Amino acid sequence: MVVAGFLRLTLSSLLLGIMTHGTVAFDMLSNENLAVYWGQNSYGAINPDNTAHWQQTLSYYCKDNVIDTFPIAFLVDSYAEGNLPSIDLANICNSGNADYFPGTGLLNCSFLASDIEMCQSAGKAVTISLGGGSGNIHFQNDAQAAAYAKTIWNLFLGGTSKTRPFGSAILDGIDMDIEGGSQTGYVSFLTALRKLMNRSKKKYYITAAPQCPYPDGYIGKTLNTVGFDAVYVQFYNNYCGLKHYNNRNDWNFATWDKWAKNVSPNRDVKVYIGAPASSAAGSGYVNSKQMTTIIQQTRSNYSSFGGVMLWDVSDAHANHRYDKAVKQALKSHP
Structure with a gap:
């Protein structure tokens, strides 16, 4: 027990040293943030030597300064x-390579604790995303x-349990990617969670990934009531997506900017451009040159702009490191 405690202390000291000597801590108020989802292996292809496009473990994607936030x-x-x-x-982490906690349907992915902590030590935020297309x-x-x-x-956060999926790792918050169902209870859930977060010295974040049509049908009322830190608006697979950027009757970042400034309980909330990381998306992908123009013009015109969200990291790496270009x-800053 003494040895384990010593090792934890040594690791904590090492991580603190890394943060102190050159690593910049995550800043939600920045307008240069890149959030990229990890966990679903959207690209899907199996690379024979398992070194490139097949989704790698989280630490693989934290080795450079490209991505700032990883919603799991x-x-x-x-x-x-x-x-x-x-x-x-x-x-x-699936039923073929990990065990369920006894009597539950919850996978024990605690081997990812060191990956998560490595990413955090590099100044990146790692959150858990609730929902998804079939959530x-x-x-x-x-x-x-x-x-x-x-x-x-x-x-997942600052509490304790014998059934923590990521073991000792303490995530930096949650993301609500709600694409169906009812909003019943969401405000109560997030309000109670924020109270728990606010009691801690650690900074936690609550984000959401609404569809671009405003208001979002699955989480819109919740967005208007709870103070989210950022919204990763999905500007794809919809009429208001990136493909319609030049048609101001469809592209509606301005609407979300007004929501941020006049409706959201958190007037410092950041609005991200959510985009596909490759042409494999249903619709909405734009090449890196087009994306650069959209980013620069949007940031110049809207003070709520916080950065870009990409789906997902496996697609981005397979697509000539689209994340790097973004x-x-x-x-x-032109």
Whole structure:
């Protein structure tokens, strides 16, 4: 026990040293942030030597200064077996290579703790994303939702539990990628979770990934009531997507900017351009040259602009490091 405690202390000291000597801590108020989802292996191809396009473990993508935030995708079901959530991380952590906690439908992916902590030590934020295209994030009422905040806190954030999917790693917050169902209880859930977050010295974040049509049908009312830190607006697979950037009757970043300044309870909320990382998306992909123009013009015109969100990291790496091109555009100021 003494040795384990010593090792934890040594690791903490090392990480603090890294942060102190050159690594810049994550800044949500920056307008140069790049958030890229990890976990679902959107690219999907199997590379024979397993070194490139097949989704790599999280630490693989933290070795440079390109990506600032990694929402882990996804927590897919709020109540699975054992009344605990279930998670799905494609090829990285699944029932074929990891065990479930006994009596639950929750995978034990604790081997990812060191990856998560490595990314955090490099000044990156790592969150858990709830939902996804087939997600089932539901509550029967406000009381159940408020109680669920403690579950998420104990499993992924600053609380304690014997069933923490990522072991000792303490994530930096949650993301709500809600693409179906009812908003019942969401405000109560997030309000209770924010209270838990605010009691901690650690900074936590709450983000969402609404569709670009305004207001979003699945989380719009919640966005108007809860103070989110950022919204990763999905400007793809919709009439208001990036492909329609030159048609101001469709492209509606201006609408989201007005929402940020006049409706959101957090007037410092940042609005990201959510984009596909490759042409494999249903619709909405634009090449890096077009994306650079969109980023620079949008940042110049709208003070709520916070950066770009990409789906997902496997596609970005396979697509000639599209994430790198986007980060370069974010860092350049014409």
